[in-house]
Amino acid sequence: MQTLYVELGDRRYPIFIGSKLNAQELLEPYIHGHQVMVVTNTTVAPLYLDHYVAALEASGKTVHTCILSDGEKYKDIEHLNLIFDALLEAGFNRDCTVLALGGGVIGDMAGFASASFQRGVYFVQVPTTLLSQVDSSVGGKTGINHPLGKNMIGAFQQPQVVLADMSQLSTLPPRELSAGLAEVIKYALLGDVEFLDWLEQHMEALVAGDETVLATAVYKSCAHKARIVASDEKEQGDRALLNLGHTFGHAIESYLGYGEWLHGEAVATGMVMAADLSFRMGWISESDLERTKKIILRANLPIVCPKIPLEEFLAYMAHDKKVLNGQLRLVLMKKLGQAVITRDFDVELMKQVIVANQH
Amino acid sequence: MQTLYVELGDRRYPIFIGSKLNAQELLEPYIHGHQVMVVTNTTVAPLYLDHYVAALEASGKTVHTCILSDGEKYKDIEHLNLIFDALLEAGFNRDCTVLALGGGVIGDMAGFASASFQRGVYFVQVPTTLLSQVDSSVGGKTGINHPLGKNMIGAFQQPQVVLADMSQLSTLPPRELSAGLAEVIKYALLGDVEFLDWLEQHMEALVAGDETVLATAVYKSCAHKARIVASDEKEQGDRALLNLGHTFGHAIESYLGYGEWLHGEAVATGMVMAADLSFRMGWISESDLERTKKIILRANLPIVCPKIPLEEFLAYMAHDKKVLNGQLRLVLMKKLGQAVITRDFDVELMKQVIVANQH
Numbered sequence: 125m126q127t128l129y130v131e132l133g134d135r136r137y138p139i140f141i142g143s144k145l146n147a148q149e150l151l152e153p154y155i156h157g158h159q160v161m162v163v164t165n166t167t168v169a170p171l172y173l174d175h176y177v178a179a180l181e182a183s184g185k186t187v188h189t190c191i192l193s194d195g196e197k198y199k200d201i202e203h204l205n206l207i208f209d210a211l212l213e214a215g216f217n218r219d220c221t222v223l224a225l226g227g228g229v230i231g232d233m234a235g236f237a238s239a240s241f242q243r244g245v246y247f248v249q250v251p252t253t254l255l256s257q258v259d260s261s262v263g264g265k266t267g268i269n270h271p272l273g274k275n276m277i278g279a280f281q282q283p284q285v286v287l288a289d290m291s292q293l294s295t296l297p298p299r300e301l302s303a304g305l306a307e308v309i310k311y312a313l314l315g316d317v318e319f320l321d322w323l324e325q326h327m328e329a330l331v332a333g334d335e336t337v338l339a340t341a342v343y344k345s346c347a348h349k350a351r352i353v354a355s356d357e358k359e360q361g362d363r364a365l366l367n368l369g370h371t372f373g374h375a376i377e378s379y380l381g382y383g384e385w386l387h388g389e390a391v392a393t394g395m396v397m398a399a400d401l402s403f404r405m406g407w408i409s410e411s412d413l414e415r416t417k418k419i420i421l422r423a424n425l426p427i428v429c430p431k432i433p434l435e436e437f438l439a440y441m442a443h444d445k446k447v448l449n450g451q452l453r454l455v456l457m458k459k460l461g462q463a464v465i466t467r468d469f470d471v472e473l474m475k476q477v478i479v480a481n482q483h
Numbered sequence: 484m485q486t487l488y489v490e491l492g493d494r495r496y497p498i499f500i501g502s503k504l505n506a507q508e509l510l511e512p513y514i515h516g517h518q519v520m521v522v523t524n525t526t527v528a529p530l531y532l533d534h535y536v537a538a539l540e541a542s543g544k545t546v547h548t549c550i551l552s553d554g555e556k557y558k559d560i561e562h563l564n565l566i567f568d569a570l571l572e573a574g575f576n577r578d579c580t581v582l583a584l585g586g587g588v589i590g591d592m593a594g595f596a597s598a599s600f601q602r603g604v605y606f607v608q609v610p611t612t613l614l615s616q617v618d619s620s621v622g623g624k625t626g627i628n629h630p631l632g633k634n635m636i637g638a639f640q641q642p643q644v645v646l647a648d649m650s651q652l653s654t655l656p657p658r659e660l661s662a663g664l665a666e667v668i669k670y671a672l673l674g675d676v677e678f679l680d681w682l683e684q685h686m687e688a689l690v691a692g693d694e695t696v697l698a699t700a701v702y703k704s705c706a707h708k709a710r711i712v713a714s715d716e717k718e719q720g721d722r723a724l725l726n727l728g729h730t731f732g733h734a735i736e737s738y739l740g741y742g743e744w745l746h747g748e749a750v751a752t753g754m755v756m757a758a759d760l761s762f763r764m765g766w767i768s769e770s771d772l773e774r775t776k777k778i779i780l781r782a783n784l785p786i787v788c789p790k791i792p793l794e795e796f797l798a799y800m801a802h803d804k805k806v807l808n809g810q811l812r813l814v815l816m817k818k819l820g821q822a823v824i825t826r827d828f829d830v831e832l833m834k835q836v837i838v839a840n841q842h
Contacts, residue, residue: 201567205560212631215802240599243626243637244717267602272571278602279638358603443574 126343130262130350132282132357139262139286139350141343143335147179147250147287154285156246157219160185161211163234164225165194168252171295176225176250188214192230196387199229199269201277207237221246221284227253227300228260228387232278235266239281249286253296254304254338255388257288258311258345263353263366273443274374280358288342290335298331298424303388305330305423306369306395308341311348313395313416314368317461319344320419327422364465368455369395372478375440376429385429392425397481402457404473412460431482434475485702489621489709491641491716498621498645498709500702502694506538506609506646513644515605516578519544520570522593523584524553527611530654535584535609547573551589555746558588558628560636566596580605580643586612586659587619587746591637594625598640608645612655613663613697614747616647617670617704622712622725632802633733639717647701649694657690657783662747664689664782665728665754667700670707672754672775673727676820678703679778686781723824727814728754731837734799735788744788751784756836761816763832771819790841793834 125142140150160180164173169191180187190210192203211220222245224234231249238247251261267278293301308330312320322344323330329337349366356363373394377385399416402408417427441452453467454474484501499509519539523532528550539546549569551562570579581604583593590608597606610620626637652660667689671679681703682689688696708725715722732753736744758775761767776786800811812826813833 201560201564208560208629208636209631212629212635236599240595240626240636240638242635243624243639265602267599270567270571272568276571276601277567277599279599280602 126339128343128346128350130282131354135282137283137285139288139346141257141288141290141339141346143290143339145287145289147176148182150287151179151248151285152183154248155180155183155185155221156284157217157221158184158186159214159216159220160187160223161190161207161214161216161220162187162223162225163190163192163207163230163237165192165230167194168226168230172225172252172292176223180223188216192233194229196229196269199233201268201270204233204237204268207234208241211237211241216241216245218242218245221248223248223250225250225252226256227251228256231256231260232266232275233268235264235281235283236268236278239266239279244281247281247283249283251286251288252292254293254301254342255307255386256304257342258304259307259349261286261288262346262349263363264357274378288346290338290342293333293335293338300386300388301333302331302424303386305341306388306392306420306425308345309419309423310366310368310391310395311345312419313399313457313461314365314455314463315348315461316344319348320415320461323419327419331422331424362465364453365455365463368457368463369393369398371441371452371454372397374443375437376432378440378443379432379436380430385426389426390429392420392423393427393429393481396420396427397477398454398456400481401454401469401474401477404477405456405469407456407458408460412457415460428481428483432478434478437478438475485698487702487705487709489641490713494641496642496644498647498705500616500647500649500698500705502649502698504646504648506535507541509646510538510607510644511542513607514539514542514544514580515643516576516580517543517545518573518575518579519546519582520549520566520573520575520579521546521582521584522549522551522566522589522596524551524589526553527585527589531584531611531651535582539582547575551592553588555588555628558592560627560629563592563596563627566592567600570596570600575600575604577601577604580607582607582609584609584611585615586610587615590615590619591625591634592627594623594640594642595627595637598625598638603640606640606642608642610645610647611651613652613660613701614666615663616701617663618666618708620645620647621705621708622722623716633737647705649697649701652692652694652697659745659747660692661690661783662745664700665747665751665779665784667704668778668782669725669727669750669754670704671778672758672816672820673724673814673822674707674820675703678707679774679820682778686778690781690783721824723812724814724822727816727822728752728757730800730811730813731756733802734796735791737799737802738791738795739789744785748785749788751779751782752786752788752840755779755786756840757813757815759840760813760828760833760836763836764815764828766815766817767819771816774819787840787842791837793837796837797834
């Protein structure tokens with residue numbers, strides 16, 4: 125087992141990464157009070173809910189559960205309200221803990237519920253997908269979608285502890301494992317070209333679900349994210365680097381409708397677009413662009429998206445939270461493994477890139 | 484005009500208190516970005532909305548409005564969502580400001596919306612009732628109700644600036660002015676017996692709506708609250724003193740249904756119950772109790788509540804957020820003008836007090 129600390133002063137918290145982790149032993153020191161609401165979904169519940177309820181009860185906790193429908197399309201205000209209903213029906217107080225057992229959707233919803241219930245209670249994350257292990261369980265961004273935009277309503281809420289158990293990835297569909305690898309590749313592209321070398325050497329083992337290799341990838345990814353988050357918790361500056369591929373990706377997701385493409389798939393194609401624009405701006409070489417596409421392809425991820433009318437693509441991009449005073453900012457690569465947040469790009473080249481990287 | 488600063492480090496903000504304040508001049512330095520969403524209700528909109536929209540537009544802002552139904556019963560997740568709808572339909576970004584123009588309900592809802600929209604945008608308060616001027620616009624508590632409890636979902640969100648204009652109190656129904664006076668009296672009872680003397684001298688002028696005397700009462704009340712909030716923003720300790728009368732009061736409000744009694748009316752009777760229990764515990768004298776009742780009566784507020792079955796009253800009290808590890812804590816008076824948060828009271832005496840102070 126490896127332990128990584130996210131350094132946020134008095135809200136410093138550990139991420140435990142390994143296989144077949146002892147949930148009772150690892151969670152117990154981090155759960156305040158005696159009431160725990162485990163929020164999970166209909167897919168994860170039959171696989172892992174009993175295990176965690178038993179571990180918490182063995183620590184003497186009063187455990188209630190809230191099982192939501194599975195899918196991004198349920199990440200809305202109505203389903204968020206089901207968590208509040210469960211907390212209030214259980215009679216939970218301000219000293220309770222909300223534990224997210226699931227992927228990014230569950231983590232985002234349970235996290236926002238924990239931030240808002242009684243104006244803030246404790247939060248614990250047990251991410252069960254690779255994507256949530258390397259991305260959404262680190263950094264405290266929580267929230268729900270609105271028909272007019274993704275993650276438009278939410279809060280910054282840091283967990284007390286994160287438990288990332290690789291053995292749970294064995295039940296993850298291959299498509300979702302690949303979607304998680306998109307975010308892993310992102311860390312290499314935005315800030316660590318040596319990690320890109322490592323990924324090129326280990327991509328087959330990662331796709332095959334090798335738990336030891338996956339643990340290393342999760343550790344390195346979380347370490348990158350933790351470092352960036354610690355330096356810029358509220359995304360005033362460098363934290364926006366983590367959105368490499370996301371502004372293009374959100375447009376793809378929004379156009380197709382949440383749930384058609386997985387988030388990681390949209391980010392994968394979005395990273396190709398960001399790399400292509402970086403290439404056309406003259407910042408990275410053609411071989412850097414090809415290397416980017418190749419590692420994404422080897423992770424079984426798409427490098428082009430379906431045909432989307434340019435005007436609609438641009439309209440969705442304009443809804444992005446990175447728009448500041450009406451001006452679009454993008455995360456691009458100044459060189460391979462070194463991203464920047466910039467508004468100094470050629471909009472015409474950006475339009476070419478969008479059109480060029482579609483079916 | 485008087486100015487009071489709430490000292491919260493880098494979130495320090497001013498409260499401007501006076502009559503016929505210059506909104507444009509006072510708000511302009513505190514509004515970041517160019518987008519402002521004015522959230523108000525159907526009662527306040529015809530009176531003051533045009534004035535503030537004009538003031539903001541004169542500062543060059545893009546102003547949109549969101550007019551909600553008036554009343555505590557609309558302080559729910561569905562009506563909160565109308566604010567998000569308005570923000571997204573207006574295409575507002577992360578650098579926008581949500582301005583609450585109204586009483587406590589509007590302040591709580593607009594504040595929570597501003598805390599959650601894009602995980603937090605700017606917030607400005609223009610409280611138009613005495614209650615919201617002396618209480619809910621200071622301290623950053625925002626939120627909505629849930630069928631199972633009041634203010635159960637929310638966030639701590641500090642405004643950039645508060646504008647408390649006494650001239651707007653001229654359109655306030657006398658019953659609502661009295662409800663605001665309940666919170667003014669609370670500050671005297673919990674921590675300032677000299678302020679109680681002052682209130683005894685000026686209660687007639689306050690009830691008559693004298694703007695100069697009201698401004699002094701608002702200033703002194705906000706100063707008390709600001710001092711307590713600055714020392715304990717997240718209610719880990721002393722801030723709970725501000726709930727004098729509120730645990731009893733919430734039970735009355737919850738039983739009667741939100742909106743039957745005004746919040747201030749329920750708090751008034753709740754303060755009588757807290758004083759009566761303090762008297763029965765031997766902490767304050769019978770004349771202190773009578774003095775408490777008399778100032779509340781002079782503010783045209785109720786000192787007894789309708790008949791509520793004891794078991795139901797207790798059940799509603801148990802839902803209070805001050806319950807810690809299942810144990811009820813109450814704010815009582817160790818002496819007149821000196822409140823404490825305590826779990827060391829006689830539960831049988833508490834039951835007697837509840838029964839004794841009903842019709």
